[in-house]
Amino acid sequence: MKTGWIYRDEYDWYDMGRSPGLIPPGRFVEPGEHLDQPSTRRRAASLVRASGLAEHLTPLPVTAAGDTELLRVHTRDYLDFLISQDALPKGGHADRGTWRTPFGPGGLEIARLSAGGVTAAARAVVEGAVSNAYALVRPPGHHALPDRGMALCVFANVAVAIKAVRHEYGVGRVAVIDWDVHHGNGTQEIFWDDPDVLTVSIHQDRLLQLSTGDVEEMGGPDALGACLNVPLPPGSGSQAYREALGRIVLPRVRDFAPELIVVASGYDASFFDPNGHMLLGVEDYRWMTQQVVDLAGDICQGRLVVAHEGGYSPWYVPYCMLAVVETLAGERTEVADPVAFIVEGNPFQALSADQARALDRVEAALNAAPPRRTL
Numbered sequence: 001m002k003t004g005w006i007y008r009d010e011y012d013w014y015d016m017g018r019s020p021g022l023i024p025p026g027r028f029v030e031p032g033e034h035l036d037q038p039s040t041r042r043r044a045a046s047l048v049r050a051s052g053l054a055e056h057l058t059p060l061p062v063t064a065a066g067d068t069e070l071l072r073v074h075t076r077d078y079l080d081f082l083i084s085q086d087a088l089p090k091g092g093h094a095d096r097g098t099w100r101t102p103f104g105p106g107g108l109e110i111a112r113l114s115a116g117g118v119t120a121a122a123r124a125v126v127e128g129a130v131s132n133a134y135a136l137v138r139p140p141g142h143h144a145l146p147d148r149g150m151a152l153c154v155f156a157n158v159a160v161a162i163k164a165v166r167h168e169y170g171v172g173r174v175a176v177i178d179w180d181v182h183h184g185n186g187t188q189e190i191f192w193d194d195p196d197v198l199t200v201s202i203h204q205d206r207l208l209q210l211s212t213g214d215v216e217e218m219g220g221p222d223a224l225g226a227c228l229n230v231p232l233p234p235g236s237g238s239q240a241y242r243e244a245l246g247r248i249v250l251p252r253v254r255d256f257a258p259e260l261i262v263v264a265s266g267y268d269a270s271f272f273d274p275n276g277h278m279l280l281g282v283e284d285y286r287w288m289t290q291q292v293v294d295l296a297g298d299i300c301q302g303r304l305v306v307a308h309e310g311g312y313s314p315w316y317v318p319y320c321m322l323a324v325v326e327t328l329a330g331e332r333t334e335v336a337d338p339v340a341f342i343v344e345g346n347p348f349q350a351l352s353a354d355q356a357r358a359l360d361r362v363e364a365a366l367n368a369a370p371p372r373r374t375l
């Protein structure tokens with residue numbers, strides 16, 4: 001089993017500006033470090049090397065996504081807008097008028113490399129050069145819409161990759177499992193009317209400004225059931241995620257019978273994330289990944305691509321990500337979760353009554369409108 005590995009130094013050079021945390025610039029706001037610190041991914045890549053795991057991975061070359069690849073998802077007008085922003089001496093914004101998607105000078109080429117990174121991973125998996133692959137990319141992609149960036153996302157990296165392998169290799173059905181703490185609204189919207197791409201999102205219910213991601217959103221009229229949302233209450237932990245994935249998501253993915261599975265792996269559902277309010281630890285990420293690896297082995301020759309999305313604890317994300325990559329590679333390094341004693345001993349890791357009700361709501365919606373079989 002070979003596991004492909006995507007990472008480029010330039011991903012850390014993507015400049016989110018000097019807004020501290022998520023606070024927009026303004027009077028009484030001291031400039032500081034943006035929530036999406038470059039050091040998070042650099043530290044994660046460093047741990048992959050320091051742990052020895054890198055020796056078991058197959059580095060894959062990355063080429064920047066070209067216009068042809070991007071325009072399968074995004075509009076020409078949006079691409080032209082980004083070209084104009086890229087030319088500004090201090091950069092601009094990718095979401096047309098708000099401060100939520102900072103776009104630093106030179107950002108366009110790095111965003112192209114990010115979309116190209118996930119695409120390279122998908123191509124290598126579909127070609128059989130590797131069994132599965134991890135793409136440690138930046139900026140993230142799952143909020144990006146066809147005509148604008150959103151919430152730090154410039155290009156819809158996962159969607160661009162899926163469209164590429166479907167177009168180039170005739171891949172049929174694809175399932176996306178998004179466990180970033182935010183709703184994967186961009187991926188959902190892009191494939192809303194496509195019955196051949198199942199988009200699944202497990203997320204914190206209505207986190208930040210996102211109003212999308214409720215259980216009633218199940219796909220367009222010709223793709224009903226090709227969209228599945230599992231909104232969980234803040235404070236959900238180990239057991240809520242295990243029930244959501246094991247009881248609801250994986251059976252639906254198995255039933256969908258995809259030829260390729262793509263995981264949008266954010267780490268902002270981790271215990272120490274400064275943005276999300278969930279409780280996941282290293283062993284939860286390992287468990288979730290193992291379930292998907294096993295399912296992929298059962299139903300699609302192990303074809304699995306994992307794309308890095310959000311995750312804002314510079315010191316905890318690397319351990320969570322390492323567990324995911326270890327699981328893809330079927331390896332176990334000597335690195336253990338250094339704060340497992342805090343995470344795993346937390347009494348709120350059990351399933352609470354409100355979390356159980358949230359899961360029941362998803363199941364009720366599925367039973368009321370059974371997914372249209374696409375077989």
Ligand SMILES: [Zn+2]
Pocket residue numbers: 180181182266268309310311
């Ligand atoms: Zn997120």
